[in-house]
Amino acid sequence: MSAMDYDDDYMDDDDVDEYDSDTGMDVDDDGEDDYGAGDGFAPVVADRDVKKPYEVDFKVHSTDEIVAFQTKEVAHVAGILGCLPEHAATLLRTFKWNKERLIERYMEDPEGESEKAGVVMDAQKQAKFAIVKGFECPICCNDDADMETLALHCEHRFCRDCYAHYLNEKVAEQGESRRIQCMSAGCKVVVDEITVEKVVAPEILAKYRSLLLRTYVDDSVHLKWCPAPDCVYAIECHIASNQLLEVVPTVRCKCGHQFCFGCGLPDHQPCICVLVRFWLKKCADDSETANWISANTKECMKCMSTIEKNGGCNHMTCKKCKHEFCWVCLGPWSDHGTAWYNCNRFDEKASIDARDTQAKSRQALERYLHYYNRYANHEQSAKLSSELLEKTAIKMEALQSTSTLSWIEVQFLRKACDVLLESRMTLKWTYSFAYFLSRDNMTALFEDNQRDLEMAVENLNELLERPIPGVDVASTAATTITPQQQPSHHHVNNGAGTPTSMSKEPSATSLPPLTPSHSTPSVLVEDSIRDLRQQVLDKMGYVKTRREVLLSDTTQGLREHRWGMNVDMKTGILFD
Amino acid sequence: MALPKRIIKETERLMAEPAPGISATPHDDNLRYFDVVISGPQQSPFEGGDFKLELFLPEEYPMAPPKVRFLTKIYHPNIDKLGRICLDILKDKWSPALQIRTVLLSIQALLSAPNPDDPLANDVAQHWKENEKDAIQTARNWTAQHAHA
Numbered sequence: 001m002s003a004m005d006y007d008d009d010y011m012d013d014d015d016v017d018e019y020d021s022d023t024g025m026d027v028d029d030d031g032e033d034d035y036g037a038g039d040g041f042a043p044v045v046a047d048r049d050v051k052k053p054y055e056v057d058f059k060v061h062s063t064d065e066i067v068a069f070q071t072k073e074v075a076h077v078a079g080i081l082g083c084l085p086e087h088a089a090t091l092l093r094t095f096k097w098n099k100e101r102l103i104e105r106y107m108e109d110p111e112g113e114s115e116k117a118g119v120v121m122d123a124q125k126q127a128k129f130a131i132v133k134g135f136e137c138p139i140c141c142n143d144d145a146d147m148e149t150l151a152l153h154c155e156h157r158f159c160r161d162c163y164a165h166y167l168n169e170k171v172a173e174q175g176e177s178r179r180i181q182c183m184s185a186g187c188k189v190v191v192d193e194i195t196v197e198k199v200v201a202p203e204i205l206a207k208y209r210s211l212l213l214r215t216y217v218d219d220s221v222h223l224k225w226c227p228a229p230d231c232v233y234a235i236e237c238h239i240a241s242n243q244l245l246e247v248v249p250t251v252r253c254k255c256g257h258q259f260c261f262g263c264g265l266p267d268h269q270p271c272i273c274v275l276v277r278f279w280l281k282k283c284a285d286d287s288e289t290a291n292w293i294s295a296n297t298k299e300c301m302k303c304m305s306t307i308e309k310n311g312g313c314n315h316m317t318c319k320k321c322k323h324e325f326c327w328v329c330l331g332p333w334s335d336h337g338t339a340w341y342n343c344n345r346f347d348e349k350a351s352i353d354a355r356d357t358q359a360k361s362r363q364a365l366e367r368y369l370h371y372y373n374r375y376a377n378h379e380q381s382a383k384l385s386s387e388l389l390e391k392t393a394i395k396m397e398a399l400q401s402t403s404t405l406s407w408i409e410v411q412f413l414r415k416a417c418d419v420l421l422e423s424r425m426t427l428k429w430t431y432s433f434a435y436f437l438s439r440d441n442m443t444a445l446f447e448d449n450q451r452d453l454e455m456a457v458e459n460l461n462e463l464l465e466r467p468i469p470g471v472d473v474a475s476t477a478a479t480t481i482t483p484q485q486q487p488s489h490h491h492v493n494n495g496a497g498t499p500t501s502m503s504k505e506p507s508a509t510s511l512p513p514l515t516p517s518h519s520t521p522s523v524l525v526e527d528s529i530r531d532l533r534q535q536v537l538d539k540m541g542y543v544k545t546r547r548e549v550l551l552s553d554t555t556q557g558l559r560e561h562r563w564g565m566n567v568d569m570k571t572g573i574l575f576d
Numbered sequence: 577m578a579l580p581k582r583i584i585k586e587t588e589r590l591m592a593e594p595a596p597g598i599s600a601t602p603h604d605d606n607l608r609y610f611d612v613v614i615s616g617p618q619q620s621p622f623e624g625g626d627f628k629l630e631l632f633l634p635e636e637y638p639m640a641p642p643k644v645r646f647l648t649k650i651y652h653p654n655i656d657k658l659g660r661i662c663l664d665i666l667k668d669k670w671s672p673a674l675q676i677r678t679v680l681l682s683i684q685a686l687l688s689a690p691n692p693d694d695p696l697a698n699d700v701a702q703h704w705k706e707n708e709k710d711a712i713q714t715a716r717n718w719t720a721q722h723a724h725a
Binding site: 138139140141142156158162165166169183184185186187 | 585
């Protein structure tokens with residue numbers, strides 16, 4: 001093999017890479033992946049920076065940033081009110097950080113508001129330790145003469161030890177901060193920050209302060225903690241509650257968790273929060289039983305009780321409303337005259353009506369099941385995709401060992417899996433959204449978009465599950481490959497401008513190990529892999545486009561009130 | 577561990593001046609464990625009955641509330657069949673300034689004024705709300721059956 005061959009290889013690589021960055025880059029928002037796509041020095045795609053209609057602006061904040069906000073707000077208010085920062089902070093917390101309302105109220109009645117918030121502005125009135133002669137602490141019954149005692153402005157006096165004990169319990173065990181009250185039963189006076197500071201040990205004070213900080217996020221409508229376990233970030237998103245009818249504010253935390261800022265549930269684009277709530281409630285109500293009911297029961301025409309016939313003749317008497325009817329035609333029994341136990345009547349008006357009603361409720365159930373089955377199917381497939389991810393990881397290793405593709409170049413598989421999963425989630429929620437749409441031309445458009453995305457997703461999924469010809473996945477899975485065992489094709493990469501840190505090979509092994517005897521089959525395999533890669537990249541790009549189209553159009557439709565809803569947005573009850 | 581001064585004082589006071597209709601006696605071998613008897617308040621369906629309870633002062637007392645449970649069967653919407661009591665001061669409204677005496681007085685008051693809107697025993701509460709007269713009769717019958725010495 002000559003050096004020229006490798007040059008060709010290098011050129012191929014470059015071409016494909018450029019393609020990769022075209023299709024693969026625009027949706028990435030984490031820098032880590034850009035690294036891989038950027039190695040071809042492709043021109044930056046302009047629409048990467050354009051905000052799509054279904055995207056919302058949000059910021060991820062670390063705990064430090066949240067502390068900084070609060071300090072700024074507190075300093076501002078302290079300046080206006082002319083009080084200590086601690087007092088301003090307590091007042092702000094009481095007013096849930098609504099500065100304007102605080103200042104307004106405070107200007108009207110400074111003393112009343114401070115008292116309610118548990119703030120003692122007057123340094124003279126600030127609780128301080130005192131030794132009171134002949135005092136017995138009502139909690140520990142200690143009456144030592146030199147005992148330090150403390151009373152808030154409510155004058156309920158207790159000893160220092162009891163206070164310390166009490167605050168420890170409240171802060172360390174119960175995680176309370178802002179609303180700790182005087183120890184006396186029923187007394188509503190709040191223990192102020194300065195008093196806490198005086199009484200407790202430094203580590204408890206630190207916990208108290210961190211709890212206070214957390215209340216800032218809990219109290220603010222524009223901030224939410226990321227709900228992922230152990231995540232320390234908070235998300236800021238300025239979205240009014242009435243906007244939630246038009247857009248699903250999906251945010252992505254630095255930890256990678258994607259969730260809806262409106263309701264805190266995992267991303268549910270394009271179905272808006274309120275419909276998600278109705279849908280989940282509906283699913284919890286009757287998803288499983290609905291099937292059975294539909295197959296095995298009929299409803300009493302008069303009171304709509306569900307009836308299962310488990311034997312006996314066709315003369316039914318409803319247990320609830322005593323209505324007598326015929327099980328076969330569902331018409332009233334009285335019309336059957338003497339033709340008992342045998343219904344051959346079909347045309348009577350009453351029985352036609354009765355069958356209509358039943359057909360209607362059956363139809364409603366069937367309609368629900370249509371959407372539910374598809375919703376559940378995508379959910380199930382999304383669950384299975386974790387398996388697919390595992391398989392893909394094995395495939396990626398196998399690819400690296402059988403072809404000249406480098407670590408970076410096989411990342412397209414993992415990325416395709418991510419795209420697939422994301423689109424499945426979107427599809428899943430399109431079904432719950434569609435369930436609430438009334439039938440009109442707009443819905444037909446929505447369903448077209450839905451179908452296009454669905455087909456693209458299934459195609460991509462199939463392609464990803466398909467075995468790669470010539471790549472023995474099983475053997476790769478069985479023997480874990482260490483970097484030293486990997487065939488050394490990485491020099492190709494180095495030439496292609498990949499950062500050298502990506503190549504784990506010592507430079508000494510970078511000589512081509514291929515002998516002419518195995519070069520023929522491996523060239524074939526090589527070709528088929530490159531072919532596959534191209535196909536996956538194409539399909540992945542297409543899925544992405546379809547998803548964007550669907551989400552953009554749905555969101556725009558919501559803004560323009562283009563979608564006809566067949567549900568009462570307040571009660572969640574479906575219209576007929 | 578030595579018994580805290582607070583518990584000693586409280587016990588002394590409870591023995592010296594018991595609250596009417598309530599008796600609380602600590603065990604000899606465990607001074608944190610009390611045998612309690614509350615007599616059913618007048619004009620309540622529990623009138624005439626003597627209800628046995630157990631009361632235990634946990635290690636954290638008085639920072640944590642005492643644990644109290646009915647031993648005598650009782651038909652009451654806020655007391656379940658294991659004798660557990662739904663009472664705010666035994667849970668989140670506990671204040672260390674409260675005492676054994678105040679807790680037992682509150683339980684006595686709960687017998688006079690059942691609160692079916694905040695039930696522990698759902699079936700009893702349902703009964704109480706739907707047919708108060710009938711529920712009170714059941715409570716009387718239970719009192720006669722289980723709470724008479």
